[in-house]
Amino acid sequence: MKRYFQRLVLPVFLLACASPAFAGWFSWFSVDSSYAKTRYPIVLAHGMAGFDKAGPLDYWYGIPGDLQDRGAKVYLTQVSSFESSEVRGEQLLEQVLDILAITGADKVNLIGHSHGNQSIRYVAAAIPDRIASVTSVGGPTKGSPVADVIASVSDVAGDGLSNGVGSIVNAFGTLIGLAAGEKLPQDSLAGLASLTTAGAADFNARFPAGVPTSACGEGSYVVNGIRYYSWGGTGHVTNLLDPLDVPLALVSAAFVGKADSQNDGLVGRCSNHLGKVIRDNYRMNHLDEVNQVIGLTDLFETDPVVVFRNHANRLKNAGL
Numbered sequence: 001m002k003r004y005f006q007r008l009v010l011p012v013f014l015l016a017c018a019s020p021a022f023a024g025w026f027s028w029f030s031v032d033s034s035y036a037k038t039r040y041p042i043v044l045a046h047g048m049a050g051f052d053k054a055g056p057l058d059y060w061y062g063i064p065g066d067l068q069d070r071g072a073k074v075y076l077t078q079v080s081s082f083e084s085s086e087v088r089g090e091q092l093l094e095q096v097l098d099i100l101a102i103t104g105a106d107k108v109n110l111i112g113h114s115h116g117n118q119s120i121r122y123v124a125a126a127i128p129d130r131i132a133s134v135t136s137v138g139g140p141t142k143g144s145p146v147a148d149v150i151a152s153v154s155d156v157a158g159d160g161l162s163n164g165v166g167s168i169v170n171a172f173g174t175l176i177g178l179a180a181g182e183k184l185p186q187d188s189l190a191g192l193a194s195l196t197t198a199g200a201a202d203f204n205a206r207f208p209a210g211v212p213t214s215a216c217g218e219g220s221y222v223v224n225g226i227r228y229y230s231w232g233g234t235g236h237v238t239n240l241l242d243p244l245d246v247p248l249a250l251v252s253a254a255f256v257g258k259a260d261s262q263n264d265g266l267v268g269r270c271s272n273h274l275g276k277v278i279r280d281n282y283r284m285n286h287l288d289e290v291n292q293v294i295g296l297t298d299l300f301e302t303d304p305v306v307v308f309r310n311h312a313n314r315l316k317n318a319g320l
Contacts, residue, residue, distance in 0.1 A: 036312035037071025047114025061291040082188035089122025107132040128224040136230040136274040138289040143200030145254040216270035228275020233284030238298035
C-alpha cells in the first residue's frame with residue numbers, strides 16, 4: 001500500500017498542486033490585503049432600531065472585519081435608534097466630523113442601511129466637500145408602506161395609545177443605545193413619520209441629491225462631486241434558521257396591491273433606488289442586506305459580506 005501511494009498517488013497529487021487550476025483554487029482562500037483599500041475611510045451608518053455593536057451582537061456582522069482585512073479603514077457610528085431623519089443626520093454629522101479630524105482624511109465614503117439612507121444624505125448635504133460617496137443599502141428613499149400602515153393605525157388608535165406605545169418603543173431604543181455604550185434621545189413617532197411615504201417625500205424635497213425623478217429609475221450618479229450608489233433586496237424567508245425572517249415576511253403584506261410591490265419585507269424594490277443602482281433584487285430580506293442575523297442568509301445568493309467587499313473595490317477603482 002505504501003509503495004502504491006509513493007508511486008501513483010503522491011506523484012499525481014504533486015502534479016495537481018503544481019497546476020494552474022490548483023493555484024487558482026488555492027487563491028480563493030487567500031486574502032488580497034489591498035482589494036478594499038479605498039482612498040478615503042468608510043463610515044457605516046445603521047438603520048432604525050440599529051446600533052454599531054451591542055454586546056455580542058454585531059449590526060454589520062462580519063462586514064467591517066472583512067473590509068479591514070482587505071485594506072479599508074472602517075468606522076462604525078451610533079445614532080438614536082428611533083428619531084427623525086434630521087436628528088439622526090445631525091448626530092451622524094458630528095461623528096463624521098470627528099472621524100475626519102481623527103484620521104486627517106480629506107473625505108469619507110458614507111454607507112447607510114435602511115434609515116441610515118437619510119442620515120448619510122443629510123451629512124452629504126451639510127458638508128459636500130468632505131464626502132466622496134454616498135451608498136444606500138436597502139434604504140427607503142421614497143418611504144415604506146409598512147410605516148404608512150403603522151402610522152394610519154396610530155392615527156385611528158388616538159394620541160393616548162400612540163403615545164403609550166411610543167414610550168415603550170422609546171424605552172427599547174434607550175436600552176439598545178445603552179447596550180451599545182451610548183445614551184441617546186429617542187422619538188419613535190418622529191422616526192416613524194420620517195419613513196412614511198409623505199415623510200420621505202418631504203425629506204426628498206429638501207435633500208434631492210441622487211433621488212430618482214421617475215417611479216423606478218435611477219438618480220443622478222454624481223451631485224456636488226459626490227458619487228451616489230444603492231442596492232437592495234426582494235427576499236423574505238431566506239434562511240429557515242433565522243428567527244426574524246417570518247416576521248419580515250408577515251409585515252411585507254403592507255405591499256400587497258402597491259405599484260412597488262416587490263420588497264425586502266420593509267422597503268420596496270424601487271424605493272431602495274438612489275443614484276447608480278448596483279442591483280435592486282438580491283434574494284435578501286431587510287436584515288440579510290447587512291448580514292443579520294449572525295450571517296443566516298440565503299446560501300444560494302451572493303454573501304452580503306462579498307457585496308460590501310466588491311463595493312469597496314468599486315470605490316477604490318473610482319479613486320474614492
